[in-house]
Amino acid sequence: MQLKKHSYWRQLHDLWGWALVILIFAVFVVVVPIFASVPGVESPYHIPDYVIALMGKFLCFAMVALAMDLIWGYAGILSLGHGVFFALGGYAMGMYLMRSIAGEGVYRSELPDFMVFLDWQELPWFWLGFDQFWFTILMVILVPGVLAYVFGYLAFRSRTKGVYFSIITQAMTFATMLLFFRNETGFGGNNGLTDFKRILGFSLQESSTKLGLYMITVLVLLIAYLMCRYIVTSKLGRVLTAIRDAESRIMFSGYDPVQYKLFVWTFSAVLCGIAGALYVPQVGIINPSEMEPANSIEMAIWTAVGGRGTLVGALLGAGVVNGMKSWFTVSYPDYWLYFLGLLFIGVTLFMPKGLLGFFHSLFRRRA
DSSP states (O other): OHHHHHHHHHHHHHHHHHHHHHHHHHIIIIIHHHHHHSSOTTSTTOOOHHHHHHHHHHHHHHHHHHHHIIIIITTOOOOSOTHHHHHHHHHHHHHHHHHTTTTOSTTOOSSOHHHHHTTOOSOOGGGTTTTSHHHHHHHHHHHHHHHHHHHHHHHHHTTOOTHHHHHHHHHHHHHHHHHHHSGGGSSOGGGOEEOOOEETTEETTSHHHHHHHHHHHHHHHHHHHHHHHHHHHSHHHHHHHHHHHHHHHHHHTTOOHHHHHHHHHHHHHHHHHHHHHHHHHHHOEEOGGGGOHHHHHHHHHHHHHHOTTOSHHHHHHHHHHHHHHHHHHHHOGGGHHHHHHHHHHHHHHHOTTHHHHHHHHHHHHHO
16 A cells, blocks of 8 residues: 555656646747747837846756756765866857857957967967867767766776765866966966857847757757656666665675766766857856856755756756846845855755755645
């Protein structure tokens, strides 16, 4: 009887989760584009361009939250350095956008303006190929993926886990941030890459381009969600959950936890890189501040607030936290970090399963 009751609530939870996902994506795919394009600019129902760009940015953050939930919620790997993968994907796209406006900068040079200002004589070797979009997409996937694979291989093979793993991920993102801040590195120093004008020939200032980027972001997020859902409901997902709960027993059962953890860790990093690549043309800038350790900690907070180990909760947490951040940084900018800290402490103490778990338990009690 107890098993039947548990199965019933499990099915109800899955149905409720799918209904929530369908509702969210229906709003983003259907409702938002209609109100952005059909009503006139003067209409109170018109969604302006800056709101479309803001929502696109939130969707990119939701993809990062998915990546975080996949490794933390299901595999028990808490990363406090995922900001570096997000930024690397963003830099790859920023380099393509800079190469696409060669000769149109302030100095009318084939080199980016910051290189001319720093008296560079030729394009560095690692900028070659970024004038091709296909090469850029390849680097968006390969650069974060290869870095994550090498880092994860060394860490997982040495059985580094728990708080020690979290600390070295923080060290990784901090060291990378310091490297990118240096002018001689060739990535624009503390100013980063900006002043983008077009992507694939389309002006980034046009409303149609902004709406197109937004729609592409929605589509990629949906594909990422379905892929993550497939992983966590498959045998691989069950093994990952077992590794999270009892890694030693998995080893004694004949499984190699390193291979499973390495796969999900690398896949999560690639998702972050893709999110960063979609983020840059919609925001218009990428600089080393995206690698700040505080940003990576905030990514973990999105997942914790929404509900760890649920995927849908990760999407919810990213939307809620970033929506609050946008409001606080405009109305009460000095209090945002205090509120964020209180939010994280409050969720940890009173809602350990996050907002989604709280709503689910509330609905279950009433039912």
